[in-house]
Amino acid sequence: MSYRQRGGPLAGVRVLAVAKVWAGPYAAKLLAQLGAEVIKVESASALDEMRAYGGVDIEHAPYFLSQNTEALSVRVNLKSAEGIAQLKKMIAVSDIVLDNLRPGALDKLGLSYEAMKAIRPDIIHVSIKMYGSDGPLGYQTGYAPSFAAIGGLTSLVGHEGKVPRGMNIRYGDTTAGAAAAFGAIAALHHRERTGEGQQVDLSAVEAISGLVGDSLFAFGLTGEPPVHRGNTHDELSPHGFFPTRNNGWISIACDGDEEWRALADELGLAEPADDPRFTTHESRCLNRSALEAELGRLTKALDGSDLARRLRARGVAAWPAASSLDLMSEDLFWSNGTFRMVINGNGDARPVVGSSWRIEPDGAELERGAPTLGEHDEYVYRELLGLDEDEYAALKASGAIS
Amino acid sequence: MSALSGITIIETAERVCGEWAGRLLADFGAEVIKLEQPGGSPTRRYGPHVDGKGAVFAYCNTNKKSVVVDLEAESGRAMLARLLGRADALIDDHDPQWCKHLGLAPANLSERFPRLVHCQITPFGQHAPEDHHRAWPINVAAAGGWAWHTPSESDPADPPLMGAGRFMPDYESGLDAAMATAASLLRQRRTGEGQFIDLSEVAVQISRADVVLGRVLAGDDEPSRSRRRYDMGGPGDVFACADGFVHLVMMTSAQWQGLKDIMGNPAWAEQFPQDWLEFHCTPERVASFRQQFRPWIASQRRDDVTVAAQAKCVPLAPVNAAPDLIANEQYRHRGHFQSLGGANYPTAAYRMTASPVRLASTAPAPDADRDEVLP
Numbered sequence: 001m002s003y004r005q006r007g008g009p010l011a012g013v014r015v016l017a018v019a020k021v022w023a024g025p026y027a028a029k030l031l032a033q034l035g036a037e038v039i040k041v042e043s044a045s046a047l048d049e050m051r052a053y054g055g056v057d058i059e060h061a062p063y064f065l066s067q068n069t070e071a072l073s074v075r076v077n078l079k080s081a082e083g084i085a086q087l088k089k090m091i092a093v094s095d096i097v098l099d100n101l102r103p104g105a106l107d108k109l110g111l112s113y114e115a116m117k118a119i120r121p122d123i124i125h126v127s128i129k130m131y132g133s134d135g136p137l138g139y140q141t142g143y144a145p146s147f148a149a150i151g152g153l154t155s156l157v158g159h160e161g162k163v164p165r166g167m168n169i170r171y172g173d174t175t176a177g178a179a180a181a182f183g184a185i186a187a188l189h190h191r192e193r194t195g196e197g198q199q200v201d202l203s204a205v206e207a208i209s210g211l212v213g214d215s216l217f218a219f220g221l222t223g224e225p226p227v228h229r230g231n232t233h234d235e236l237s238p239h240g241f242f243p244t245r246n247n248g249w250i251s252i253a254c255d256g257d258e259e260w261r262a263l264a265d266e267l268g269l270a271e272p273a274d275d276p277r278f279t280t281h282e283s284r285c286l287n288r289s290a291l292e293a294e295l296g297r298l299t300k301a302l303d304g305s306d307l308a309r310r311l312r313a314r315g316v317a318a319w320p321a322a323s324s325l326d327l328m329s330e331d332l333f334w335s336n337g338t339f340r341m342v343i344n345g346n347g348d349a350r351p352v353v354g355s356s357w358r359i360e361p362d363g364a365e366l367e368r369g370a371p372t373l374g375e376h377d378e379y380v381y382r383e384l385l386g387l388d389e390d391e392y393a394a395l396k397a398s399g400a401i402s
Numbered sequence: 403m404s405a406l407s408g409i410t411i412i413e414t415a416e417r418v419c420g421e422w423a424g425r426l427l428a429d430f431g432a433e434v435i436k437l438e439q440p441g442g443s444p445t446r447r448y449g450p451h452v453d454g455k456g457a458v459f460a461y462c463n464t465n466k467k468s469v470v471v472d473l474e475a476e477s478g479r480a481m482l483a484r485l486l487g488r489a490d491a492l493i494d495d496h497d498p499q500w501c502k503h504l505g506l507a508p509a510n511l512s513e514r515f516p517r518l519v520h521c522q523i524t525p526f527g528q529h530a531p532e533d534h535h536r537a538w539p540i541n542v543a544a545a546g547g548w549a550w551h552t553p554s555e556s557d558p559a560d561p562p563l564m565g566a567g568r569f570m571p572d573y574e575s576g577l578d579a580a581m582a583t584a585a586s587l588l589r590q591r592r593t594g595e596g597q598f599i600d601l602s603e604v605a606v607q608i609s610r611a612d613v614v615l616g617r618v619l620a621g622d623d624e625p626s627r628s629r630r631r632y633d634m635g636g637p638g639d640v641f642a643c644a645d646g647f648v649h650l651v652m653m654t655s656a657q658w659q660g661l662k663d664i665m666g667n668p669a670w671a672e673q674f675p676q677d678w679l680e681f682h683c684t685p686e687r688v689a690s691f692r693q694q695f696r697p698w699i700a701s702q703r704r705d706d707v708t709v710a711a712q713a714k715c716v717p718l719a720p721v722n723a724a725p726d727l728i729a730n731e732q733y734r735h736r737g738h739f740q741s742l743g744g745a746n747y748p749t750a751a752y753r754m755t756a757s758p759v760r761l762a763s764t765a766p767a768p769d770a771d772r773d774e775v776l777p
Contacts, residue, residue: 009582009589009597022613029612034585050613054622062623066616113755132753135735140712142651145638146719149649154640155723156566157553163647164721165553165640167565168632174610175574176751182581183752185588186430190405190757192591198756206738206751209727211573212566213748218450218457219724220739220746226724231540231561233568234449239540241549241561247627249562251544312533319541321550321562324618324632325625327608332534336527338605339619351619353612356575356605357582358527360508360598362589 003072003379008035008364013188016041016094017071018087020048022144023204024100024128025067026177031096031184032070033355035364039094039380040071041087042373043078044402051373059346059372068370069342069352074381075374075401082400084109089385091119095191096184100128103138113199122197124187128180132203144172144204151208156215158228175211176204237284238263241321242296244304249321252295252311260284262314267298342369377401404431405757409587411491412437412482413466414473414506416444418539418569419523419603420495421462422576427493427583428465429750429759435485435775436463437471442768448568458569460765464747467771473504481776486511490590491519491583497535498528508598518596519586523579527602537603540564542571546607547615547632554638556629574610575603636679637688640721641696646704647721650695653679660714664707670694 002012013036017028025040025048032038042048050064058064074090077083088111091097097116099106106112113125130147131137148154148166158164183200191197209216215226233239233253238260241249254260257280263269264278277287284291299307304320311318320326333339340354350369381387381395395401409432413424421436421443428434436443448458472478482504486492494506501507501522508528511520522528525537525545543549549562556562565571579601586597608615614632617623623631638651652658655677662671674691675682699707704720711718720726727733728746736753739746743764750759 009585011589012592026612030581034582054617062617062620063613066613066620131732132736135732137730137732137735141715142717142719143653145649145651146717149640149647149719149721152722152724152727153566154649154721155647157563159560159563163640163642165555166649166721167553167563168548168551169554169634169638169651170611170614170632171548171552174612175577178574178577178581178610179751182426182577182584183750183754185581185584186405186752186757187754188588189430189584189591190754192588193405193408194756196756198754201753201755203732203736203738203751203753206733206736209738209748210577210751211570213573214458214461214569215567216724216727216739216748217461217745220728221452221457222450224450226567228566231564233538233540235447235568236538239538241540241544241564243561247558249544249550251540251549251562251564253538253540255538309533312536317536317538317541319537319545321544322547323550323625323627323629324547324615324623325627326550327547327615328619328625332526332530333605333608336529336602336605338527338602338608351616353608353616353619354605356578356602356609358600359582359586360600362595362597 001383002037003376006035006070006365007362009359010034010036013037013096014039014094015096015098016090018097018099018101018106020100021050022173023177024098025050026174027126027128027180028071028098029067029069030178030181033364033366038071039090039376040068040073040371041076042073043075044373045077045079065344065350065370066352070366070368071371072376072379073345073371073373074376077400077402078109080398080400082395082398086385086395086400088119090380091116091123093384094123095188096124096126098126098184102141103129103133117197122191122195124184124191124197124200126180126184126200126202128176128202128204130204133201145169147172147176147204147208151205152212152216153208156212156226156228160230164228172204172208176202176207179207179210234285237281237288238291238295240292242299244299244302244307244320248304250299250304250308250318251321252316252318254316257281259316263311263316266310266314267295269294269298340366342367344369345372345375404760407431409433409491410435410489411493412485412489413493415493415495417495418445418458418462418572419575419579420493421445422573423493423521423523423579423583424466425462425464426576426580430757434466436466436468436766437482438468438768440470440472461747463765464742464761465763466766467775468766468768469772469775470769479505486515486518489518491521491587493521493579493583495523497524499535512596512598516596517590517594519583519590519599520596521579521583521599521601523575523601523603525603527605528600539569539571542603542607546571546604547611548607550629551632554633558629571603571607575601575606578606636683637691639692641699643699643702643704643707648699648704648708648718649721650718652716655680657716660711660716663714664710664716665698668698
């Protein structure tokens with residue numbers, strides 16, 4: 001049974017998401033984008049904070065609406081014993097339980113992985129915690145920038161000679177969520193082969209370390225601690241961001257002398273081939289500051305988009321750094337589903353960020369946006385759990401559904 | 403037995419994004435056969451090189467097999483066709499022109515191998531204009547918006563930043579590619595049918611910003627050319643402490659109280675309304691906080707102050723470097739690093755009770771597995 005036949009590679013997979021804020025709901029969204037039925041467990045007394053950010057109307061909360069594409073919402077009051085009993089019944093009819101509550105929070109509700117396994121032996125429990133679910137530092141909590149700092153990302157992002165200030169403060173939750181979603185799918189494979197469920201215990205901090213893994217690995221080999229180096233790339237030169245007209249910046253990466261000569265020619269750099277400072281990759285790396293200053297002097301007066309097009313036509317990879325205005329003005333993203341329209345549970349049409357992939361044939365339909373609180377109570381309690389009218393009414397009256 | 407054992411994947415990828423996708427699937431026991439062109443994968447050139455081996459290739463290609471195949475030659479393409487005939491999936495990261503030239507265009511492959519899951523990674527997806535099909539990670543970070551907004555509170559005079567190291571967008575793309583491929587392989591188990599996955603590297607970058615950019619798309623937040631459009635506006639930042647750096651982020655009055663407590667409730671902190679983070683978080687107040695917080699945090703030792711902060715639920719975190727992570731007790735507890743062939747490999751972020759990730763073999767030499775793969 002499913003609420004709606006949407007197709008997609010994970011059609012028939014049901015995910016019970018006891019998940020809040022960003023990393024957990026993002027993992028759930030990726031699974032929904034692949035066709036899974038995601039049921040979000042909510043309660044008026046313990047809302048996903050995203051329903052509260054940016055306003056007072058929980059059905060028009062910008063963050064929440066930006067994220068919960070194709071999620072179903074069921075109200076379960078986890079503070080009531082009857083609510084917990086219902087949640088257990090939901091676990092019994094789910095393939096995956098996704099949880100990013102604080103470490104130990106589900107255990108306190110009597111819903112440890114062992115307890116879930118007793119309810120459904122082949123359940124897949126995906127736990128998303130900052131530092132994993134146990135161990136000496138497993139009690140610690142934090143936000144995305146904390147993951148980035150602890151996981152080794154922040155120390156490797158910065159302008160040369162300045163304090164490394166890391167990626168933008170928003171970076172990190174979604175990377176952790178994506179790693180969790182991938183682990184969940186691997187667990188589905190294992191269950192398909194063997195019939196066995198398992199716990200997927202994700203450390204958001206380690207997911208971040210996965211973005212700097214080659215640097216960590218290289219440190220083990222060479223003993224030289226990696227440091228932040230701006231936009232330097234040892235194998236490409238020039239390589240970096242260069243100023244363009246109206247405070248713009250263009251990314252340019254040259255692979256080899258031929259591309260370098262094309263770049264120099266397109267910019268009208270005087271006799272580039274004859275300047276011994278810049279003739280070879282080695283000399284360009286050695287004289288990097290002089291090279292970057294020279295190029296910046298020339299790019300500064302030019303229009304970034306136009307220059308990027310001209311350089312690409314000459315075989316040099318170049319793109320302007322896109323602002324939020326640039327991103328939302330890009331026709332390609334609207335035409336290929338990177339941005340798409342959905343209809344929210346509240347009835348409004350809303351553009352949202354879509355998936356990074358298109359799948360053919362049988363990609364998952366993505367038409368519904370975020371649900372209203374409890375929009376799918378009826379489906380979950382009456383159809384999935386099979387409660388009759390009276391039982392359902394009694395749960396509402398007792399506050400178990402609230 | 404691992405989650406993907408019994409599944410065979412052909413990898414014709416020659417960039418880090420495709421190789422990373424292959425590695426993530428090989429982590430779970432899929433047989434990943436890497437086809438290298440004569441001369442070896444271009445990623446073998448990325449340093450540092452130790453004993454003649456490039457570290458990036460060594461890291462991204464564990465658990466894989468290698469066969470060198472000249473795809474420009476008729477015989478090489480015939481061999482690839484034989485391999486695809488018995489494979490479950492193909493991972494590639496070349497441009498559509500290259501694929502067409504070698505008979506690897508999606509329509510062609512789905513017709514010849516209807517059971518095959520074909521994942522194609524390109525900078526902007528298959529339907530992008532011709533000049534959009536070749537981009538380096540820095541271009542992907544630029545086109546996807548994160549570079550423009552990094553770091554937070556960017557100074558307009560400083561260039562945007564592409565992220566950590568040389569390949570960060572590649573790891574993100576590889577993760578989404580592996581995820582979509584694994585999902586499609588699950589469907590293949592159930593239906594016996596293949597699919598084509600058209601993965602856009604720039605769309606991965608955009609997806610990672612969903613709630614930030616989504617509000618802009620919907621008009622809740624104004625689109626703009628500001629470098630600070632993704633910022634949060636709070637006091638969050640990196641601060642120097644006595645023996646390194648820490649990152650502080652604070653959003654609630656409870657966290658503010660916790661911080662005041664560990665600072666010993668200094669007089670200056672009483673100038674701030676208790677709920678300033680929620681309701682009175684002006685740029686002036688943020689600046690004033692930072693100015694007065696800096697001398698105090700500069701006198702604190704990183705590990706002590708961050709543990710004290712955790713006890714008060716204040717998200718003050720150590721800014722770790724590589725040596726910190728190797729020594730980190732939690733990483734040790736979870737076995738994040740795995741030793742193989744005398745080297746220390748960072749592994750997966752997901753510990754799994756039944757089908758854990760396991761590194762069984764180091765990255766292959768070019769053509770190391772010819773005899774086994776092509777008997």
